[in-house]
Amino acid sequence: MKKISSLLLIGAAMAWGSTHAVAGNITVKGSDTLVILAQKWAEVYMGKHAETKIQVTGGGSGIGFAALQNNTTDIADASRPIKPAEIQACIKAFGKKPKEYKVALDGLSIYVHTSNPLKEISLDQLEQIFTGKVKNWKEVGGSDTPITVYSRENSSGTYEFFKEHILKGQDFVSSAQTMPGTAALLQSVSRDANGIGYGGKAYGHGAKILNVKKTADSPAVEPTEENVKNGSYPIWRYLYNYLNPEKDQGEIQAYLNWVRSAEGQKIVADVGYYALPADLQQK
Amino acid sequence: MKASESKRSVGWMGLKRGHRAHPVEWIAEKTILVVSLSAIVMVFLIFIFIGREALPVAFGKMNTAKVQKILPPEEVKKLKPEELANYLGLTKEEFARMDQEATQTLIELKAESAKEAKGDKDAGVNTAQWKYMLKAHQWTGYRRPEYIWQPVSQIPKFNLVPLIIGSLKVTLVALLFSVPLSLAAAIYVSQLARPRVREIAKPVIELLAGIPSVVLGFFGLIVMATVLQRVTGSQSRLNGLCAGIALGFAVIPVIFSIAEDALTSVPRSYVQAALALGASKWKAASQVVLPAALPGVFAAVALGFGRAIGETMVVLMASGNASIVSWNLFDSTRTITATIAAELGEVVFGGAHYRILFLIGVLLFAVTFITNLSADIVLHRVKGRMEGRK
Numbered sequence: 001m002k003k004i005s006s007l008l009l010i011g012a013a014m015a016w017g018s019t020h021a022v023a024g025n026i027t028v029k030g031s032d033t034l035v036i037l038a039q040k041w042a043e044v045y046m047g048k049h050a051e052t053k054i055q056v057t058g059g060g061s062g063i064g065f066a067a068l069q070n071n072t073t074d075i076a077d078a079s080r081p082i083k084p085a086e087i088q089a090c091i092k093a094f095g096k097k098p099k100e101y102k103v104a105l106d107g108l109s110i111y112v113h114t115s116n117p118l119k120e121i122s123l124d125q126l127e128q129i130f131t132g133k134v135k136n137w138k139e140v141g142g143s144d145t146p147i148t149v150y151s152r153e154n155s156s157g158t159y160e161f162f163k164e165h166i167l168k169g170q171d172f173v174s175s176a177q178t179m180p181g182t183a184a185l186l187q188s189v190s191r192d193a194n195g196i197g198y199g200g201k202a203y204g205h206g207a208k209i210l211n212v213k214k215t216a217d218s219p220a221v222e223p224t225e226e227n228v229k230n231g232s233y234p235i236w237r238y239l240y241n242y243l244n245p246e247k248d249q250g251e252i253q254a255y256l257n258w259v260r261s262a263e264g265q266k267i268v269a270d271v272g273y274y275a276l277p278a279d280l281q282q283k
Numbered sequence: 284m285k286a287s288e289s290k291r292s293v294g295w296m297g298l299k300r301g302h303r304a305h306p307v308e309w310i311a312e313k314t315i316l317v318v319s320l321s322a323i324v325m326v327f328l329i330f331i332f333i334g335r336e337a338l339p340v341a342f343g344k345m346n347t348a349k350v351q352k353i354l355p356p357e358e359v360k361k362l363k364p365e366e367l368a369n370y371l372g373l374t375k376e377e378f379a380r381m382d383q384e385a386t387q388t389l390i391e392l393k394a395e396s397a398k399e400a401k402g403d404k405d406a407g408v409n410t411a412q413w414k415y416m417l418k419a420h421q422w423t424g425y426r427r428p429e430y431i432w433q434p435v436s437q438i439p440k441f442n443l444v445p446l447i448i449g450s451l452k453v454t455l456v457a458l459l460f461s462v463p464l465s466l467a468a469a470i471y472v473s474q475l476a477r478p479r480v481r482e483i484a485k486p487v488i489e490l491l492a493g494i495p496s497v498v499l500g501f502f503g504l505i506v507m508a509t510v511l512q513r514v515t516g517s518q519s520r521l522n523g524l525c526a527g528i529a530l531g532f533a534v535i536p537v538i539f540s541i542a543e544d545a546l547t548s549v550p551r552s553y554v555q556a557a558l559a560l561g562a563s564k565w566k567a568a569s570q571v572v573l574p575a576a577l578p579g580v581f582a583a584v585a586l587g588f589g590r591a592i593g594e595t596m597v598v599l600m601a602s603g604n605a606s607i608v609s610w611n612l613f614d615s616t617r618t619i620t621a622t623i624a625a626e627l628g629e630v631v632f633g634g635a636h637y638r639i640l641f642l643i644g645v646l647l648f649a650v651t652f653i654t655n656l657s658a659d660i661v662l663h664r665v666k667g668r669m670e671g672r673k
Contacts (some may be wrong), residue, residue: 007408032628040661060628069632084392085631095381097388148519153604153625154435163435170424171433171440177521177603184504184600191509192520 026252028056030064030077031157033200034239035273037104038077041259044267052251060159068242069093074252076242077155079106091242098242103259105274107228107236108162111189111197111207118142120220123212123234126166129196132173137194150185150197151176158182161237162198201272228274239273257282305557330648336641337660345411347439359390411635416443432606432617434626434636442641445606449523449616453598456527456612457591461534462584468535469542474554474568485543492536496596503529503601521603524612529601530591539585545579545665546572571651578665585658589651595620619643
């Protein structure tokens with residue numbers, strides 16, 4: 001489970017807080033969503049450039065930003081945009097606003113139990129279910145059973161994305177069960193006939209994935225790569241890398257350019273996320 | 284010279300003992316003393332570190348209010364450098380290091396964060412105050428005053444009541460499940476079992492302590508939750524009952540081994556006297572040995588409580604983690620430990636949320652420290668009495 005390993009990393013992050021990044025080495029730290037992808041990138045890149053060593057650790061987007069301020073990492077991985085408070089902290093620490101690079105796309109899927117007769121759902125209905133205004137499946141066209149809402153921990157970038165884009169900033173219903181990782185959430189939904197949850201598509205085995213409608217009358221769209229990329233699937237987000245603009249040169253710049261090149265973006269699809277649209281890729 | 288003194292080294296490097304002086308022994312002794320003292324120092328350091336992080340919020344020094352005094356851009360330009368630094372909450376050195384662009388970004392950020400929450404009547408509220416952390420409050424968008432733990436929100440809500448109730452609820456279930464079982468096992472193993480059975484049963488029960496809590500949690504999440512839901516028909520699969528019982532498995536070996544020790548250390552003559560007076564084996568165990576060992580048994584339960592309330596992984600995985608105020612065992616529940624473990628990874632360092640997580644950490648530390656300490660004191664008294672030192 002990703003969250004568990006990340007907890008160990010918190011300890012490690014604190015213990016190594018004073019180790020500074022060394023030239024020739026690139027350190028990458030942050031989001032658990034991105035850690036698998038970042039490791040894969042590092043592995044392939046190091047295979048090609050033997051002189052560069054890349055060290056990737058997870059822990060969470062917040063850990064990544066904290067490390068960025070303390071200058072203990074070169075690149076901070078994030079599954080959400082940086083928050084004003086974190087920009088402020090960075091400016092206080094090194095006098096500059098961190099530079100942002102979009103590195104991949106991620107489409108969120110809506111999971112329900114395989115026995116659920118529902119096939120599609122609209123964004124409005126999702127908002128009502130996850131804020132607790134709708135409590136029974138029959139109100140959204142399903143059978144007459146209560147809904148059990150599964151959510152992620154509020155430390156997760158996925159949680160914040162969902163809250164901002166689907167719930168429009170409102171609070172999740174208090175009775176929502178929060179799971180320490182997408183895998184645990186999927187485990188629960190696949191065992192609960194009344195459950196509903198959300199998470200990355202890469203994890204979507206064992207549960208049914210609903211097609212999503214933008215409004216009540218628009219067509220239902222499946223979260224395929226094509227639909228996410230052309231924007232017709234409504235729930236997607238960028239994944240980011242942040243760094244101190246002063247460091248955006250030499251090896252680090254070369255690495256970041258490679259990540260956003262066609263070659264780096266090919267790896268994105270292997271891991272289960274979506275490559276950047278062509279206009280955001282590095283030529 | 285008394286017997287006890289001859290065993291101990293005396294004077295600087297043990298030299299006073301004349302021909303029996305062993306400086307190496309003396310050094311070894313002192314080293315061990317320093318190491319054991321360092322354990323005590325560590326406990327204090329941990330407490331001080333955690334407490335220091337929590338202090339600003341405990342004294343109401345944090346401000347989460349979105350609406351702070353915002354000056355229009357023209358007026359910001361007119362400010363003197365010192366005033367501007369003050370307005371942006373910077374120290375002189377930090378301000379001096381910044382270029383024009385960075386300062387401009389900070390000014391914009393400040394105005395933006397105020398705009399974000401415009402029109403929300405709670406936007407001006409500093410939610411990191413004891414008042415909002417302990418009492419119900421009717422927030423915007425809610426129909427009645429409620430205890431809400433929603434730390435990542437436009438208006439962060441830090442009410443601790445759901446977490447405290449969650450922790451107590453799960454701990455209570457764990458103790459209700461594990462105390463009778465482990466005490467019965469302890470009485471059986473120490474008083475009633477044949478030596479052969481005892482030799483097998485005791486290590487096997489204590490082996491439970493060797494199961495990593497993450498494995499117990501996984502067992503609860505995958506297997507127990509399904510079985511319990513089928514039996515009880517509860518709506519949420521992961522709930523206080525499921526987490527409590529899984530937690531009980533972690534507590535059983537703690538209570539068992541200490542209670543068994545306490546029961547065994549009751550002098551054999553008590554039992555023999557009871558048996559000689561015609562009591563059955565069971566009667567002797569339940570009416571003579573158990574009352575005599577009661578303080579030790581109490582200590583066992585108290586240590587079990589400390590273990591249960593401090594356990595993290597099991598509850599994180601098996602309780603469902605919904606932060607609701609409810610004493611219903613079949614509702615999903617969120618504990619203090621699971622909250623810290625799950626949320627600390629993504630908080631803004633030094634922010635209100637970060638400090639409140641440390642605050643509940645201090646709360647937890649204080650509770651477990653006091654219960655463990657009192658249990659320990661009781662235990663030592665009992666041991667002393669049983670061994671005839673008092």
